[in-house]
Amino acid sequence: MDDIKILLENYKNFYKEFYGIRTNPTNAVNTVQKIESRIHTDNKILEYGCATGFNLFFLYRLGYKNLYGVDACGEYIKRAEKQNPSIKFKESNFSTKVDPFENERFDVIFCRATLQQGFVSRQNVFNTPTGVQKILEMFRKKIKDTGKIFISEGPVCNWPEIFINCGLKVIEVINVAGTNLYILEKSCDKN
Ligand SMILES: C[S@@+](CC[C@H](N)C(=O)[O-])C[C@H]1O[C@@H](n2cnc3c(N)ncnc32)[C@H](O)[C@@H]1O
Numbered sequence: 001m002d003d004i005k006i007l008l009e010n011y012k013n014f015y016k017e018f019y020g021i022r023t024n025p026t027n028a029v030n031t032v033q034k035i036e037s038r039i040h041t042d043n044k045i046l047e048y049g050c051a052t053g054f055n056l057f058f059l060y061r062l063g064y065k066n067l068y069g070v071d072a073c074g075e076y077i078k079r080a081e082k083q084n085p086s087i088k089f090k091e092s093n094f095s096t097k098v099d100p101f102e103n104e105r106f107d108v109i110f111c112r113a114t115l116q117q118g119f120v121s122r123q124n125v126f127n128t129p130t131g132v133q134k135i136l137e138m139f140r141k142k143i144k145d146t147g148k149i150f151i152s153e154g155p156v157c158n159w160p161e162i163f164i165n166c167g168l169k170v171i172e173v174i175n176v177a178g179t180n181l182y183i184l185e186k187s188c189d190k191n
Pocket of ligand 1: 028048049050051052055070071072073076092093094095111112113114115117125127135
């Protein structure tokens with residue numbers, strides 16, 4: 001099976017098993033492809049809200065080897081570790097300011113369909129505006145000065161305004177199947 005087909009299958013299986021829904025993974029797959037076309041195989045990459053690691057596994061198959069994943073749900077992380085032993089995974093929620101990769105700085109941080117999430121009992125995660133702000137500030141701390149952050153979330157709030165308040169600058173917005181993929185850098189005017 002080729003890489004895209006495996007990614008499509010993994011998406012469908014994840015959302016069916018854990019959310020009990022059938023999804024159309026077009027947006028998800030197109031988003032990851034857009035990100036992939038803008039990064040390099042030697043980049044050090046963190047996915048925040050990685051679930052069972054399917055996006056990172058896709059990158060791994062394309063030759064990316066310096067991969068890290070964080071998710072608040074321990075059950076997903078256990079599954080991710082079992083399925084992808086070459087990728088470093090940790091359970092954490094940055095809104096609590098716990099940083100499991102404390103000494104690491106990344107060339108790329110990406111996050112899809114995660115910050116928008118309200119309460120889901122299985123994951124026991126509820127992202128409040130204050131929590132999201134703490135997560136984005138953590139992204140700012142953990143991205144290298146030359147690094148890029150990719151965020152794709154539903155239109156549940158004014159994302160550009162939130163990014164500015166967290167010291168992040170939007171350098172490009174790509175519309176992927178109706179959802180904005182924001183590409184961000186650290187802005188200089190915040191320490
Ligand atoms: C809808 S899934 C998205 C999975 C994947 N990013 C994708 O592209 O399909 C949301 C994931 O984000 C995780 N999540 C939500 N809020 C989080 C938070 N504050 N910190 C860490 N993980 C979080 C959930 O546990 C879940 O695995």
